[in-house]
Amino acid sequence: MKKNVTAVFDIGRTNKKFFLFDSDFQEVYREYNRFDEITDEDGYPTENLEALEKWVKEVFDRMMDSPEFEIQALNFSCYGASLVHINENGKVLTPLYNYIKPLKAEVYETFYDKYGPENELSRITGSQKLGMLNTGMHLYWLKYASPKVYNQIKYSLHLPQYLSYLFTGIAVSEFTSIGCHTMLWDFEKKDYHKWVYQEEINEKLPPICSSRETTPINYKGRIIQIGAGIHDSSSALLPYIRSIKKPFLLVSTGTWSISINPFNKGMLTIDDIGKGCLFNMRIDGSPVKVSTLFLGNEYKLQIKALSTHFNVPDDYHKTVKFDQDIFYEIKKDFLYMFKWMSITSENMPEETEITYDRFEHAYHQLMLELVLLQVKSIRSAIGDANIGRLYVDGGFSDNEVYIHLLSQYLANIKISTTDSSLGSALGAAIVISDITLEPKFLKKNYSLKKHVPLIIQ
Structure with missing residues (x-):
């Protein structure tokens, strides 16, 4: 059968x-x-x-x-x-x-x-x-x-x-x-x-x-x-919208990191535009406030340069685990070190200058600088909305350093991750079905994991 x-x-x-x-x-x-x-x-x-x-x-x-x-x-x-x-x-x-x-x-x-x-x-x-x-x-x-x-x-x-x-x-x-x-x-x-x-x-x-319509085809x-078909960011939002009742923000990560706030009210303001916010659209045509960051693309470019600098294999970064001592050392005397290749920020130096002799230290520094940009993007998307929950899906949901750093700088928000491999695919399947999702849907289908920030001494 x-x-x-x-x-x-x-x-x-x-x-x-x-x-x-x-x-x-x-x-x-x-x-x-x-x-x-x-x-x-x-x-x-x-x-x-x-x-x-x-x-x-x-x-x-x-x-x-x-x-x-x-x-x-x-x-x-x-x-x-x-x-x-x-x-x-x-x-x-x-x-x-x-x-x-x-x-x-x-x-x-x-x-x-x-x-x-x-x-x-x-x-x-x-x-x-x-x-x-x-x-x-x-x-x-x-x-x-x-x-x-x-x-x-x-x-x-x-x-x-x-x-x-x-x-x-x-x-x-x-x-x-x-x-x-x-x-x-x-x-x-x-x-x-x-x-x-x-x-x-x-x-x-x-x-x-x-987006809900289907056409019967004799194939x-x-x-x-x-x-x-459906836009991937809008698709990624669907499983959350249909199974979660309390206000939340979704950070859908990949080449772009899209901070998605479906609980924003009204039109964007000129101030929102100045902070890099824009609208995505839900399947019913209603607007969703988002803030975008070219995170995955920048990460890829910087990792390639770091791997060359330290003469390590291209996929070595995947082995790096979050190290509390390294983080504390970087945070204590923090200086910006990375000049971005595909994005801009007001704090980036004229040129990249790596002062560490170990890849792990440089990697934590890179991730901290990227996460600071991510946090800024998230706060722009939240605006005045009362958001107490944040979900991360896509490629960075598997990045331990990213998740730990995010939880440090957003300690007042409950952070959970979901299975990165499914991304927006599950939403595309759901949108053409008539099934109502149960509250535990994400836990059962998306490998939902909650994250509690480490206490840094």
Whole structure:
């Protein structure tokens, strides 16, 4: 007898994952892959979309033939801020442009001359000025930089919806992708911002559907319910929202660390914008206050440099455990040592200067400086909300040093971690189901662990 399962492709910038969940949302199968990046027409590194498509189809076809599992539904959780442009025949017209590909200054100048001021536009759209991370700016840039390509576009699909389109042939937009730092959405009007209509960019965006909707597709002789896909940060929030009643903050970590506050009331303020806050969107279209930090990316770059400096293997950092004595030594005479490579902070020095002769000491120093940035980001997301609980999921939930340091600097908040490997995949499975989650869901399905700060003498 085959086990009925829901399949989810959870696509991150680094790791591409495939999961199967049973009817109780217990993980019963997982598979990981990575792909080397390719370059776009300007030589800028980007996702190998063709390789991703090929892998997704190969994995799904193979698992459809599994003697053990009966796939009944499929959904997609993907990183945001990435558009796939297709023509009327469904052909992809451009590379999957990297969301950190820089935009020229004149793009911003012409845009804000027409539609500014910048702070007010950011406040209403819940979006910081983030270049290609604002998919609205991506489309605005493409319209004027490559008009021949732009005019061929039938639909521009966010990545989760494009992967769904590969299976359904139906082009849709979806709230969580449209509303997450895109600069497309007016949170006061609950509609596309007027600039989107004035530029007629709305004509390139297919109809919006609910994240909950599925489309029954006859796939190789079997009916599969296919979801529309969901933005990964919004997906990561779902298991918590549906099983926890008291106010909490979720820190979803990975390449980006997203501090998510679903209990914020009202619109963002100009002060919030100044502190780097923005809006994500829940599956019902309501806003969620978040603060973002390029934590995982910076960590990766700094670890590579540290490993070279100390001549240790690239994965040596994974062996480092939290050491209370090292922490006390660093904290006693604390000085900032690291110049960041992909983020900025007011306290960073002109150049990195490592004064330690052991990797473990330098690692604790690095983590302390990163955690201080993380705490600032968390406090920005909390704002005036009365938050007493914090959950950490994603890659850093397994990092003992990170968790211990976080608990030291947020001692008044109860901190728990959940299984990093599931990330947003579980939310993508839950969103297309009608099941109500019980209060102990996180403990049973997410390996929930509570953390108490050590007392530093």
